[in-house]
Every structure is written in structure tokens, then in C-alpha cells.
Amino acid sequence: MNNKWLEKNTFHHSDFRDLNRLVEEKTKKDLTISLCLPTLNEEKTIAKEIIIMKSELMTRYSLIDEIVVIDSGSSDRTRDIAREYGANVYKATDILPHLEQFKGKGENLWKALYITNGDIIIYLDADIKNIHHRFAYGLLGPLLLYDDIKFVKAFYDRPIAIGTKKMRPTGGGRVTELVIRPLFSLFFPELTQLIQPLSGEYAGFREIFERIPFPIGYGVETSMNMDIYDKWGLDVIAQVDLDRRIHRNQDTKALGRMAFVILKTFINRKVRLGLIDLKHDLFDEMIQYNLVNDQYESDIFKIEGHERPPIIDIPEYRKKFNIDQAQTPEFQEA
């Protein structure tokens, strides 16, 4: 396998720090841009993300046209704070309420497609402690300056905040290195060129996102990579080094559950693509054990792995965006 893609389609955020140029390109191409922040109990970080993005990329430079928060039902003041600082805030359950309700990041991202109006959508996790507007303009840069690129993923040097004082220089992306990279190496070696395929920050054209299914939970990034690669090839994808991202650390058990969902998503995609056959359906329970009073007690998490269809297939979406049933997609599949 050669690394041509890695060399050609990998950028650094500083390549795009000339914001006037990005605004110029956006205006020239007559594009609108939406920023979506999926949330669940993010009262400590949400205000900072909104304020910095609004200040730098809406007030000072007209790069982003709207900031939308899609909330999974936070029990803290996330929605209240986000509203106070001027974001458009929605509860996921209030969007397309007649559909069966699910809870998860993927669900929020999918529903954001219905709520937002931008030609380009930027998705940023809402728990980034060291948020900076480079997280958004870094992702936008390749989309605005390179006509072939339709989807951009972030990668980082990822320190993890442990306690208040210490910071490990590396160590994020354990699920990437232990689960997804071995899988990609085995089945899709080209995709190993994605430095952090599970990063939660990415941006792309609506015409891409609306044509792919969205798993409702952790599997959304895995499936997104695989589906975009399968439909349009690697050349529509770029990745951008956003330097450092400080986020919450997760314990091994939580990462185990994340790995379970990702494995399930991956295997289901393989089956759907006709690359493997399963003798029976996959189970949907992740079983972990705790030692309590010298007894082993199981912790069972039911993770069914629901998936939303491409939103372009939803009548309400087609109506909102005036998409004719017979309309030929502008962006042809590979």
C-alpha cells in the first residue's frame, strides 16, 4: 500500500489560518456553514465552545452562519447555558418527534441534518476543554479551498486531563489503536492512513452526510468512514492536524463498551458490503464483571446498535430542502 493519500490529503490547521481567504472562498462559492454541537451534560464546556466560535467565526469573520446544539436530554444546565450564549438549542426528541426515539451522539448528528441549513456542516464534540476556533476553521479549510474534498476529519496530539494538574503527553485514542486500526489493517488497509478515524470532530458537505446512514451511538464515526470510503473513495476525504485536544478521560470499562459498539458496527458494515457471512446474528449485550464482596457480579449493557437511514430518504427532510423524489443526486457516487 502506498501512502499517497496521506501525503496529499493531510493538512495542518495553520495552513488555513488566513480566515479572510476562507471567507472569500465561502462567499465566492455562495456557501452557508452550520456548526453542530451534540451534547449530553456538557455545562462545563458548552459555553466556551459557543462563545469562542461565535466571537471568532461569526462576529469577527463571517465564516459560520449558525450554531446549533442538539441535546440528548441533559440533566444539568447545558441547554440553558447554550441558549444564554446565543446558540439555537434543540432537544433531540423534539426533532422529527413522530419517529421512533433513540438516544446517542449519532442520533443527534443525524437530526442536526434536518435542523441545520448549511451546505457544510461542522460537527464538534462539546467536551473539548481547550477549544479554539482552529477546531472549526481547520476543518473548513480543505472543504473551501479544494474542490475535490467533501469530508474532513480531525486528528490530534491528544493529552488526557488526569486530575487538575497532571497531563499525559499522549495516550488518547486507545480504542483507535487497539480496535479500529487492527480492523482497518486487516480489511481496509487504505483507511489506516486516517490517523484518528474515531475523532469526534469532522466537517463535510451536506450532500455527503445526507446520503449515508447514521448509527445512533459510538459507531457513527466508524460507519461514516467506511460508508464515505465505499461510496466515494478516499480522495474526497482529507484529515487535518488540529494540534492538541484536551478532553475527559474515560475508564477502561467505558472504552470497552465503546469498542463493543465499534466492532459491531464494523462487522455489520462488512456483512452489508457482502465481504463476510455470519452464521448467526451478533449478540447485543456487552457483559463486564465487577468484584463485589468477593463475588463476581456482571454488568450487562444492552447495546442494540440502531441505525438511522440516509436522511435524504426521510420525506420531511426532502420537503424541507425541496428535494424532488426523482431528482438526480448532484454528487455522483464513485
Added chain:
Amino acid sequence: MNNFLVQLPDLVNQIKSMREIIITNIVLIGQTPAPTFREKRRSQLFMERLAEFQVDEVTTDGYRNPIGIIRGNDASKPPIFVLAHMDTFHEKNQPLNYTIKKNTITGAGLLDNSLGVGVISSLPVIFKKLDITFESDIVLAGTIQSIGKGNLRGVRHLLKTWPTPIRGGICVEGVDLGRLNYYSDGMIRGEIGCTISDESNRLSEYTPNAIIILNEVINEIMNLKLSQRPRSRIVIGRINGGANHGKLAPEANLGFEIRSDSYKVVKSLYGEIKDIVEGIGHRYEADINLKTISNLRASRLKHNHPLVKQAAAVLNVLNIKPVTKPTESALSIFLSRKIPAVTLGITYGENRYKENATMEIEPMYQGIAQVIGVLKAIDSGVCDEQ
């Protein structure tokens, strides 16, 4: 000026309409560590922000204090300085992640003085949006090496080497809104170090303990007679030493500050502490030394100086109750160079020196309006009449 005074309350809401830019500046600057002597990264960011806001000239002085100059309309008028110190007490590698809530911002170093630096870096965009202009050049300076062992070196150098007369100055501190400092005490900060050498351990009948020795020093300092007039006091502010619970302390350090409105008294008290240290050093055969960390001469504006009166009027019109106390900040360097200046606070806050230093957001807009009001007062000539 009186016309502008009347308009000041209306400015508060207009400033509030720029809250995202102001808060972003505070947070981006505050999250960039700047321990004393290692302010380079924050200085660069400060200059980047000023340049992005199209300040006429952005540069550093010969001591690497970052400054931005907004050109005034009358080249014959001397410049007015607005100054905030760049350095904080926090270590460089400590993650500085600020939290913004509905009414507050929290983060290490915020109140002393990331908030002040964030506010002065926002002034250019505020002036522009509110169409506020000045006759004088406005020099926005983030001074380095201010606190602790920095001993206000940055501001000392900046003012000493500035090539033209200076019309007046405002020192911006994060807290508390309402402070109106226009005089500074004479002050010496010192550190007493005590080390027990291995040789002392071998030769003494009783092994000395550095903490106990410093305790003797403290007891003798407490016996010093402090005058009521001139007002004077000694603060024992910091102590550390020892290795663990069961071991005699091989070394210990004591930090203290002497303050008085007479620098002569400060020097005299320092001399007495020096005698105490020498005496105890002989008595215990310990290696004990005294060194000066920083010092300031007492200096003041009169309470009826037009700048003080006009600054109080600005605070009053904004419904801010002025509180006057001495300060040991950069103000004293202005005053010692005969440059009229005041120190103002921006908002209310708590946990000033802790990691969870927290500021209130809403009063900040009054605090900024107050800075603009005092700037306008200086620009109208209140410092020119003396």
C-alpha cells in the same frame, strides 16, 4: 468631558453586546500560561490579538513588554498608558482550562491578571465599534515580570525608557470593581532562608532544626514595635521547609513583607529584621540569610488631584462605590516617575489565588465602561493641570 460622563451608563449595554469577543480574549489569554519570567507565549498571543484588531502599531519595547499603540488625533499630546501585568502565579505546564457558566468564568490566574490583560486586548475593538477616539495615543501594554521576584521590572523598564513624556496611566487589575488606587505604600518584600549544614549536625550537642530557628525569627519580629504614624506593618506571608514528619528540618524559608506610608520606616524595620537574623544565626550556628525580593517607594497622588476626583465621578455615574486603599502594583512606578495614574478593578470575584479563581461576568461591562471613562478624563486634560 462632562458630556461623555453623561453617556457612560449607556456604554455598559453597548459593551455587553461585544461580550463574546471580550470573553474570548479573556479565555484565550488566560489559558495561555505565563509564569513570571516565562511570559513569552502569552505576550505573543496578546500581540496577535492586538494585530488582528488592527491596532496601529504592535511591537515590544527593549525589555520585551508587548505593546499596542492606537494613534490619537492630536500628535502634540503625550500618550496615555493602559497597562495590565502579563504574569500569573501558576506553573507553565499546568493545564489552564477555563470554565464559562451563565454568570461566571472560572480558571487559575483569571483574577490576577488574565482578566485585566483580556480586557485591555479587547479595548481596540470596543473603541472601534463604539466609535470612541482620543486626542492622545493610547498605549496598551502588557507588562512582564511584575509579580514576586519579577519586582515590577517590566513596567519599570517600560516607563523609564519611553521616549516621550507620558500624559497619564491606568493600571487594570481583575478585581475588585470599585477599587480606586491612587497611592502606594513603601514596601520591601524579603525572604529568610535557613539551612542546617551536615557539619552542624556533627558538632552540635543538640541537632538544630531549621523550622524551629525560623520560629525564633518570627517571635522576634513579632516583638518589634510598629509605629501607628507613619502607619506600618509586617506581614509574615509565606513559610515552607522540612522533609517529612519525623525528620528534623534541614532547611526552611520564610517570606515577609514590610509596608508603611513612609519608606524610611520600611527601611528601618528591614534593618531591624536584618539584625534579628544575624543574631539568631550566631546563636544557633546556622546558615541563615536574608535577601530582598522586591521593594517600592511610597508615592501618592493627592486625594483632590483632578484625576482622582474625575475617576471617582466616573465610578459614581456608573453606580460603582469607590474604595481607596494603597496598592503595591505598577501604579507606584507611575507615581514615582511623577506620572498621574490610578489602578482600577474590572469586576467582582473570589478565590483570587486559587485554581478555581472565579469572576462575575455581568459587572465586567461596568468595569470596562469605567476604564473608558477614566481614559476620556485623562484625554480631556485632567492630568495636564498639575
